[in-house]
Amino acid sequence: MSRRPFQLDPRLLVSGRVLSALDWRHGAALLVVFAASLTFASAQSSAPPVAPSALATLETWTPHILRGFVLNLVMSFLAMALATVLGIGLGLLQISQSRLLRLPARFFTLLLRNSPWLVILFVIMYLLPIEIRIPGGTLIEFPDWLKATLAFSLPVTGNVSEILRGAVNSIPTGQWESADGLAFTRAQTLRWIILPQCIRRAIPPWMNWYAMLTLSTPMASIFSVHEAVWNAQSGMEAAGARPELLLPFYLFLLCLFFIYIYPIALCTRKLERKYAVVT
Template sequence: MKALARPFRIDAGRLSSFQPSHALRARHGIVLLALFLASLVTAHAQGIDPAGPPSALATLVEWMPFILRGFLLNLGMSLLAMAIATILGVGLGMLQLSRTRFISAPAWLVTHLFRNSPWLVILFVVMLLVPYELELPGGGSFIMSDWLKATFAFSLPVMANLSEITRGAIVSIPSGQWESAESLAFTRGQTLRWIILPQCVKRAIPPWMNWYALLAMATPMASILGVREAVGNAQAAMEAAGARPELLAPFYLFLLLLFFVYIYPISIWTRMIERKYAVET
């Protein structure tokens, strides 16, 4: 069987070893919790004047549901962006391996363009260029709210990295499996669908989870452009409470705790799956 386009072999067991979520440890959460509690004690001590405004602790408790609603938007944006990135990234990765140069070259270009572009720049470009209202072919229209545009923007760099992970996982499958499938009269599409891709899933799950963790941690950047997620809501709450300096530490440490509690289990689960699906080389 002819070789795949631009073949090279990689260690699939190392596909996700570069991700920073591996550095997370439980002690980091304990330190973060201790800092959060210390900030509450300090801020409470600064606001015990009965004639003054409520303490930082009371202010945080009052605005906590508002911040949590924003955090739910972070989670929704991350899940939707990851779904879009997965669909587009897997397709783009397979297009990179096409034997037709007119297909593989544009797929390679798109992959490396978004893979090597700053996320914040992509966010600004999408937010400014995508119109607020899209005209549909049937005569209707679709409103592209800011959070939807931000979600699509976040999906683009993740799509590019998932494209490269998909391509790497496919080319890491031993060539003998392609040759065996060809000897059994499988077409290239059948070989890819029934033999190669099922094996790639195990190899790609750990880096896929790592990229989701990175995506979830990147969603607060949307607050720069006015999306009212957790960080945006926290900033609005502090402004409504008088923009007092003693509010900064407890509010932002509370945000750090929210994301840590959500991301850290994903990090643990990723390491467990990596050990379970480790590829022998």
């Protein structure tokens, strides 16, 4: 009997199409527009002797912006790590045979997936305290960037949970039946047979969600978290009331995020093609 090739469950990639159309031409166009904005800003500036050019101002503030960009990356790493751990746990509860575990897990998954990220960010930022007192009277600070990291992890937790559920459901039922015939328990079947196959199927959408999470971290600037966007804004304010700096500074931020995200997009598309069909 011929075996039908496995098609990667499209439900796993529902959230992963944001990066599918990303191309190097977009980066080239972005660089051209960025260079044009610097030229335009220089032409619009009255350029008195004491005022540096747009390019010189951007060079002065680039280290400050890059330090903020590093914080964006740190937030994305920590948020994705937390979301992965919580999402795997929630996803395992979703596939539980117990309705008492499966139904609440399904509810929280849908709630986290369908809640606006900005709303979650506002709730977490205003709900959590600035500092936490532990037994013994010691105070532990809970900085805003850490609260924002927790907020960003929550919606991704719901999507990681759904990725795991979809990956498990995409495994042919014959493998469950074969394991049952070999007297494997359900836990043993999951651990040794099902979940190892789910890893490669879940990696592409997981990477897409990491990219989307990274692109969402600038929302933390609303709460004065000193990431890249906040630092760019503070740089423009320190340079004085110069509207011509707005476009070059923000296009520079776009270039930073594109340079970081584009390799992830390439790797994700490669993995999607690699695991699209398993013979």
